[in-house]
Amino acid sequence: MAEAILDVDLLAFERGSQRAREAVVDGVRRSLATGFVYTSSDLPVDLLDSAYGVLQRFFALEPEAKRCFRAPGANGQTGYTELLVETAAGSVHPDWKEMLNWSAPLPLGHPLRRRFPQLYPEQLLPEAAVPGITVLLAEFHRAIADLQRRFLRVIALGMGCAEDFFEEMVSEAPTLTRALRYPPMADAPAQGHLWAAAHGDINLITALPRATGPGLQVRVAGEWLEAAPPEGRVIINTGLMLERLSNGRIPTGWHRVMAPAGATSERHSVVQFCHARPWTILAPVPSCCSPHHPQRYSAIRAADALEEVLYRINLLES
Numbered sequence: 496m497a498e499a500i501l502d503v504d505l506l507a508f509e510r511g512s513q514r515a516r517e518a519v520v521d522g523v524r525r526s527l528a529t530g531f532v533y534t535s536s537d538l539p540v541d542l543l544d545s546a547y548g549v550l551q552r553f554f555a556l557e558p559e560a561k562r563c564f565r566a567p568g569a570n571g572q573t574g575y576t577e578l579l580v581e582t583a584a585g586s587v588h589p590d591w592k593e594m595l596n597w598s599a600p601l602p603l604g605h606p607l608r609r610r611f612p613q614l615y616p617e618q619l620l621p622e623a624a625v626p627g628i629t630v631l632l633a634e635f636h637r638a639i640a641d642l643q644r645r646f647l648r649v650i651a652l653g654m655g656c657a658e659d660f661f662e663e664m665v666s667e668a669p670t671l672t673r674a675l676r677y678p679p680m681a682d683a684p685a686q687g688h689l690w691a692a693a694h695g696d697i698n699l700i701t702a703l704p705r706a707t708g709p710g711l712q713v714r715v716a717g718e719w720l721e722a723a724p725p726e727g728r729v730i731i732n733t734g735l736m737l738e739r740l741s742n743g744r745i746p747t748g749w750h751r752v753m754a755p756a757g758a759t760s761e762r763h764s765v766v767q768f769c770h771a772r773p774w775t776i777l778a779p780v781p782s783c784c785s786p787h788h789p790q791r792y793s794a795i796r797a798a799d800a801l802e803e804v805l806y807r808i809n810l811l812e813s
């Protein structure tokens with residue numbers, strides 16, 4: 496098992512020699528034993544700067560103003576979610592974080608949206624409070640989603656699948672981008688809260704393009720390690736859906752967000768959860784099953800797997 500999170504070069508995979516491609520596939524495969532990997536990317540820095548700019552303007556609004564942008568019935572899949580709502584599965588304390596979620600809308604008549612309306616809610620963004628935010632965040636979402644789609648090509652090869660194995664699965668999926676603000680811990684209402692308690696993400700893979708400060712930790716071989724990527728790198732971590740598809744060969748990256756001891760500042764970050772189309776049947780692929788690795792998971796529909804986790808983390812509204 497790899498003990499370290501490796502730094503790989505997605506752009507070398509895409510533009511380099513066969514040897515360079517194989518080195519990236521191998522690096523990703525080894526690093527993902529931790530559930531985490533860092534990668535180069537071509538996300539434009541000015542897009543990141545402007546997206547973080549509008550998000551900070553939103554989070555700086557008064558609590559009352561932010562509450563106007565909640566989306567009742569959307570199960571946290573769009574709009575604003577207040578502090579102390581999301582609660583990691585198995586944790587008794589809700590997380591000391593607030594968030595804004597958005598995705599790429601599908602046309603009303605699209606069969607995926609008709610079958611799974613809760614996963615494709617009408618988008619709610621705070622355009623009235625921060626003019627221009629909708630267009631900017633839509634572009635930001637597209638750029639990260641494209642990076643994730645490309646990164647999955649490397650993972651597919653590492654799983655012994657065709658390079659384009661994930662292409663159809665993630666096309667028009669309810670991939671979700673989430674901006675988070677973690678307030679200073681001194682303002683938390685009680686002991687026991689963390690910025691985000693330990694959890695595995697529900698989806699295939701998650702991309703974290705930038706955070707304004709440390710705090711993200713990864714559980715590797717029973718110890719919590721700081722996820723501290725080199726400047727400019729994107730963090731990719733694995734989720735429960737990929738663990739199932741890979742028959743456990745690619746474990747879920749187990750992580751939490753904890754304020755560094757003595758820290759007085761807040762933290763902002765953006766994560767994007769890359770999902771499978773909700774009608775995908777998630778079952779271990781044959782290339783990851785063998786007499787040495789007998790099939791460990793049964794098949795489940797992606798929508799059902801997601802709904803179960805939303806319930807467990809206190810986001811499913813009754």
Ligand SMILES: O=C(O)CCC(=O)C(=O)O
Binds near residue numbers: 691703711750
């Ligand atoms: O803020 C971060 O660095 C990670 C957030 C996270 O793990 C999540 O929202 O699932």
Ligand SMILES: [Fe+2]
Binds near residue numbers: 695
């Ligand atoms: Fe997470």
